[in-house]
Amino acid sequence: MILVSACLLGHRTKYDGGSNGNTLLMEAYQAEIIVFCPEVMGGLPTPRPPAEITSGSGNAVLEGKSTVLDQNGRDVTAYFICGAEKSAQLAIEHNITAAIIKQRSPSCGSLRIYDGTFSHKTKPGLGVTAAKLHKLGIPLYSEEELTPELLQKLLHP
Ligand code: SF4
Secondary structure, eight states, rough: OOOEEEOOOOOOOTTTTTTOOOHHHHHOOTTTEEEEEEHHTTTTOOOOOOOOSSSSOOHHHHSSSSSSEETTSBHHHHHHHHHHHHHHHHHTTOOOOOOEOOBOOOTOHHHHHHSSSSSSSSEOOOOOOHHHHHHOOEEEEOOGGGHHHHHHHHHOO
């Protein structure tokens, strides 16, 4: 069983009310996939203002050393941590073996995240939920590295 970011499957959970539909994933959508959106699970509405981690990455947020602010300056850290914790619970309950999650998101980024300046610049690092799943030892992949072969390998290890 693998986790997949809801927005990658066409769910309109993105901050602006849109999605990041990935054709490969949407065509392969089947029983083995658990759809999740940490920000919505954490209690944030859709649409919502974009948010970014202010310094460091998701690990720093989980350790209480950094925060997540939205573009209006509102502190939304607690929602992001709640979403990460619920995602981890979901992963444990379903014996998740991998997660395909949206690159650059402050929740789901697995290699890079936005740098906190709301200027579309990125920096290396994990999003808050990605950091939580990484702590559980779950391999993380983004839509950018997904191929049909990798998807089949993840679905049928
Ligand atoms: Fe997609 Fe993750 Fe953002 Fe939800 S939190 S909209 S799943 S990138």
